[in-house]
Amino acid sequence: MKAEVKWIGEEMFAGISESGHTIVLDANGGKLAPSPLENVLLSLGGCSSVDVVSILQKARQGIDGCVVEINGTRIDTVPKLFSDIHLHFKITGKNVAEKHVERAVALSADKYCSVALMLNKAVNITHDFSIIESTK
Structure with a gap:
């Protein structure tokens, strides 16, 4: 590449x-x-979202939306590296099982998302999720 x-x-x-x-x-x-560092957050969110959506679709979960809110905390000294990044996944769908979302988010963070796996070496990355019942 x-x-x-x-x-x-x-x-x-x-x-x-x-x-x-x-x-x-x-x-x-x-x-x-x-900025370049904002792009790092966008890349992390994009990579993780691809995994989460794919895993949930393979688990036959009726999802129709996935938004990830990403908050990065930077240290005060130069260079202003990220110390912590938190991802909050908001999954929308019909009868989406919490256990499947929890598994999808964990698999992305721990196994599949190459951006997260690279950043994990220097940054504390955490994640959580919420499920929103779809009205569609």
Whole structure:
């Protein structure tokens, strides 16, 4: 896997993936685009969500929504690394079993999400979830 990041002016950078997709990063506190560290949180949330949805679908759970709220805490000294990240999964669906959601979230965190597994070496990552009964 390869990628390229190009400076496009001031504190803006374009990241181009090997598959040809582009994202913009803003080193100026995320004023015009996500900052690189905000992108780390987005990548973690995306990776984990893919796993959780896939596992719940394979378990034949009637999900119709998955949102993950991610909160990262950074240390006060430079470099301002993440010390803690918490993921809260909000699963929407009909008759979704708590045991299946708990298992899906745990499997993502402990076995499948490569972003979480890399970050776990330096960051305390926690997770929880809530289930919202769908009205659809």
